[in-house]
Amino acid sequence: MAPQNAYRPGRDHTSRTYPVVPPIYQTTTFELDDIAYADIQGTGGLHETWYSRFNNPTVEAAAAEVARLHRSSRSLMTASGMAAIATTLVTLLRNGDTVVASRQVYGDTDDLLDRDLPALGVTVVRVDAFDTAAWARAVAEHRPAVVYGETLSNPQLRLMDVPAVAAAAHAVGGRLVVDNTFATPFCTRPLELGADVVVESATKFLAGHSDVIAGAVTFDDDALAEQVQRRLITFGGCLDPHAAFLAWRGMRTFGVRLAEACRAAEAIAAKLADEPGVEHVRHPSRLDHPDAGAVIEAVMPGPKGAMVSLVLKGGDERVLQVLRRLEVAVEATSLGGVETLASVPFNSSHFNMTPQQRLEVGIPPGLLRLSVGLEGEDALIADLRQAISRTG
Numbered sequence: 001m002a003p004q005n006a007y008r009p010g011r012d013h014t015s016r017t018y019p020v021v022p023p024i025y026q027t028t029t030f031e032l033d034d035i036a037y038a039d040i041q042g043t044g045g046l047h048e049t050w051y052s053r054f055n056n057p058t059v060e061a062a063a064a065e066v067a068r069l070h071r072s073s074r075s076l077m078t079a080s081g082m083a084a085i086a087t088t089l090v091t092l093l094r095n096g097d098t099v100v101a102s103r104q105v106y107g108d109t110d111d112l113l114d115r116d117l118p119a120l121g122v123t124v125v126r127v128d129a130f131d132t133a134a135w136a137r138a139v140a141e142h143r144p145a146v147v148y149g150e151t152l153s154n155p156q157l158r159l160m161d162v163p164a165v166a167a168a169a170h171a172v173g174g175r176l177v178v179d180n181t182f183a184t185p186f187c188t189r190p191l192e193l194g195a196d197v198v199v200e201s202a203t204k205f206l207a208g209h210s211d212v213i214a215g216a217v218t219f220d221d222d223a224l225a226e227q228v229q230r231r232l233i234t235f236g237g238c239l240d241p242h243a244a245f246l247a248w249r250g251m252r253t254f255g256v257r258l259a260e261a262c263r264a265a266e267a268i269a270a271k272l273a274d275e276p277g278v279e280h281v282r283h284p285s286r287l288d289h290p291d292a293g294a295v296i297e298a299v300m301p302g303p304k305g306a307m308v309s310l311v312l313k314g315g316d317e318r319v320l321q322v323l324r325r326l327e328v329a330v331e332a333t334s335l336g337g338v339e340t341l342a343s344v345p346f347n348s349s350h351f352n353m354t355p356q357q358r359l360e361v362g363i364p365p366g367l368l369r370l371s372v373g374l375e376g377e378d379a380l381i382a383d384l385r386q387a388i389s390r391t392g
């Protein structure tokens, strides 16, 4: 007989069929049975649903959705993008190993590479994301266990030549891990280009509504996925079921959201380039993008992403004035929501760098980062024009 304290769905409702959306299994634990005990004995409990830090059906529903977007065999959900990145790197690296990593990465990833991994005995060698020859040289010289970069860098919007860097990594027995947060699987699926692991902040375009912090790690190699899953369990970076539901629901509209946001971003990049007050516009759709040609064709052949970086005449002072005058776009850090967000790296995503360090990684004064949402290109272009024209 079932214990009186356990939930029995059959007692509460009469539905014979499956729900269209996954229920939120807001439970830490599940009744144990012989199958669960056998899995705990056999694999350490990796496969059965018995404790939510290991497995939870709502979290698995979200993971399946990420895997589907990448056309991959397996994704894991994590508590945040940083949990995805840190858990993956610590799984793949040992004391004495080397990682060759891009210089153009998200600020907290930079801290992980500069401070936390060296403290664990890992040597970190940095190269410019877009310098394919430098990747090849550094990888051949240092024979890293892991090569790490962002497919589309934050906020320079430079591309990494994923097929070339993957080939270099594999030639020395290393693995390529890429952060695909900015590009998203709508614009590129790095596993198909040779990457071994994709890490993403699902907080951004995947979940897409600025209402949940989450991360994802995606693989085509089940053995590798299991290694990372084991570390995720011991490090405890599991995603909460309610957050997983929000991520799952956000991903149901991923394609339509991204199609619209990428289209609007391209229009903004085209129309604002000649605006008085704008020194430069960076978006991979533009012919003056420094990676235009073979690299963009190889890595992002279709839509070019929903992030736009504008460099304004008048530097950071002007950008701060522009931010305060925006009426449609919201002055906030983060990205990937249905609302357009505008931010400045120097006081948010890259506050931990000196001005000189920011210059060295390609973040000049006056850079305004836009995460384009769903308000429509006309409203956004008008908003940016009025804010820019009233400053400077």
Ligand SMILES: Cc1ncc(COP(=O)(O)O)c(C=O)c1O
Pocket: 080, 081, 082, 083, 106, 150, 154, 179, 181, 182, 200, 201, 202, 203, 213, 214, 215, 334
């Ligand atoms: C490119 C990139 N990777 C990773 C992260 C970290 O994601 P999270 O905030 O979900 O931990 C961010 C956050 O902004 C990011 O922009």
